[in-house]
Structures are given as C-alpha cells and as structure tokens.
Amino acid sequence: MASNNENMPPREEATTHFGFKTVDEASKAGMVREVFDSVADDYDRMNDVMSVGVHRLWKNSMINTLNPRPGMHLLDVAGGTGDIAFRFLDACAGGTVTVSDINAEMLRVGAKRAEENGYRDRAEFVCADAQKLPFPDCSMDAYTIAFGIRNVTRIEEALSEAYRVLKPGGRFLCLEFSHEILPLFKKAYDAYSFNVIPKMGEIVANDYDSYEYLVESIRRFPVPAKFEAMIKTAGFERTSYRTMSVGVVALHSGWRI
Numbered sequence: 001m002a003s004n005n006e007n008m009p010p011r012e013e014a015t016t017h018f019g020f021k022t023v024d025e026a027s028k029a030g031m032v033r034e035v036f037d038s039v040a041d042d043y044d045r046m047n048d049v050m051s052v053g054v055h056r057l058w059k060n061s062m063i064n065t066l067n068p069r070p071g072m073h074l075l076d077v078a079g080g081t082g083d084i085a086f087r088f089l090d091a092c093a094g095g096t097v098t099v100s101d102i103n104a105e106m107l108r109v110g111a112k113r114a115e116e117n118g119y120r121d122r123a124e125f126v127c128a129d130a131q132k133l134p135f136p137d138c139s140m141d142a143y144t145i146a147f148g149i150r151n152v153t154r155i156e157e158a159l160s161e162a163y164r165v166l167k168p169g170g171r172f173l174c175l176e177f178s179h180e181i182l183p184l185f186k187k188a189y190d191a192y193s194f195n196v197i198p199k200m201g202e203i204v205a206n207d208y209d210s211y212e213y214l215v216e217s218i219r220r221f222p223v224p225a226k227f228e229a230m231i232k233t234a235g236f237e238r239t240s241y242r243t244m245s246v247g248v249v250a251l252h253s254g255w256r257i
C-alpha cells in the first residue's frame with residue numbers, strides 16, 4: 001500500500017485537537033514542534049522523573065518483543081533523543097538504525113548521545129514528518145514508534161507510511177500511552193497526571209504547558225482496541241497489543257505480510 005499523501009486535496013478548513021484545544025489541522029505540527037523544541041534538553045530527565053524510571057522498562061519490553069535479528073535495519077520514527085534506537089543497537093549485533101523525527105532539536109540531543117556513547121557509525125538521524133517519510137518503499141526491516149504517534153496530526157497517514165516503507169515480512173511496533181486504566185487505579189492515575197505532571201514539568205523543565213499538553217494528548221488518543229483497528233486498516237496483519245502498568249501504556253504489533 002503506497003502512501004497517497006501527495007494526491008490528497010488540501011484540507012484547509014479541517015480541525016483537529018491539540019491536547020484539549022481544537023486547532024486548525026495546518027497549525028498542529030508547528031505547535032507540537034514548539035512543545036518538543038522547548039523540552040528537548042530536559043526530555044530524558046523528565047521521562048525518568050515522571051515515570052519514576054518505568055519508561056525504561058516499557059522501552060526494554062518493546063525491544064524484547066522486536067527480538068532483533070543480527071544485521072537488521074530499524075527505522076525508529078518520532079525517535080527523538082534515541083532511547084529506542086540505542087536499546088535496539090545494544091540488542092542487535094551488526095544492526096543499524098535510522099532515527100527519524102520532525103523535530104531537529106530532539107534529533108540534535110539524540111545525535112549528541114550517539115556520539116558520546118559510541119553509536120555514531122550505526123545510527124543516522126533524519127528530520128522528517130511521520131506522515132511523509134523520505135524513504136523508499138519496502139526498504140526497512142522493522143518500524144518502531146514510541147510515544148510519538150499521538151502527536152501526529154493524521155495518524156492514518158503515518159500508519160500508511162509505516163506500511164509503505166516496510167519490507168514484506170517487516171514488523172511494526174508502536175508503544176503509546178493509553179487512558180484505559182484498570183478501574184481501581186483510574187482515579188489516582190488521573191489525579192497524578194492532571195495535578196502532578198504539569199507541575200513537575202514546571203519545576204524540572206520550567207515548562208508547565210508542554211506537560212499539560214502531554215497529559216491531555218493521552219486522553220485524545222484512541223483506546224487500544226480502536227487503534228488496533230486503525231493499524232489493520234493500514235494493511236497490517238497478525239495485529240495484537242498488550243497493555244502494561246495497569247493500562248498506562250499499550251504495545252501494539254503488526255506485520256506487513
């Protein structure tokens with residue numbers, strides 16, 4: 001299935017959500033870019049603080065599920081500062097990775113980490129929108145996207161692009177927050193996310209608004225069963241998902257057969 005982005009008519013009047021706000025579709029990507037421009041330097045530290053380090057376990061779990069085979073090439077979309085990419089390189093003898101992200105600041109931090117940690121010759125960093133990837137059809141062994149897809153304006157287009165760039169037999173994995181929390185934990189989770197996380201953002205990263213956007217954007221993202229249906233619609237087969245940490249995140253899988 002090839003991406004049909006170029007053939008789509010402009011949808012100037014279309015609106016979408018940015019957290020709990022309604023905005024023009026055309027302005028969302030710029031607003032998301034501002035969020036990550038603002039948090040790039042504090043992003044890794046904030047992840048540890050907000051999740052009490054648990055984001056590391058979720059990301060390890062994603063790479064364990066991928067179970068990389070030697071020499072494979074991964075495309076990590078919305079790869080930001082490289083957390084998924086570096087885990088992949090540690091787990092994959094002779095593997096190489098393309099980290100792609102719409103935000104040059106996040107990639108700058110990622111490239112610096114790659115340099116400092118000896119990954120530079122196995123990792124490339126490409127600034128690109130997940131909705132329009134600058135990679136040939138059927139060129140990637142695997143595609144990952146972690147905590148990125150809920151920021152994308154037209155999720156269907158990103159999924160269609162994921163399908164297009166994967167080789168037949170290639171694996172799609174998406175790690176994303178969910179708001180389908182086990183009922184017993186829902187109240188505490190909501191209180192923590194709405195009352196604590198933006199304040200933490202203010203204290204640690206001097207940025208309340210970006211972390212308010214984070215918690216709001218999670219609520220606007222489709223629940224796991226609905227998102228799985230979207231992955232299927234993009235053409236993927238043998239789709240599945242599992243939730244972790246009482247439903248705080250979901251790991252989705254699909255194959256291009």
Ligand SMILES: C[S@@+](CC[C@H](N)C(=O)[O-])C[C@H]1O[C@@H](n2cnc3c(N)ncnc32)[C@H](O)[C@@H]1O
Pocket residue numbers: 029032033036077078079080081082083084100101102103106128129130131145146147148149151152153
């Ligand atoms: C929460 S960060 C996740 C970074 C990394 N994957 C991780 O798990 O640590 C979300 C990333 O998505 C990127 N992003 C947002 N919209 C995007 C788009 N349309 N295309 C590509 N990347 C996008 C942001 O720039 C940001 O780096």
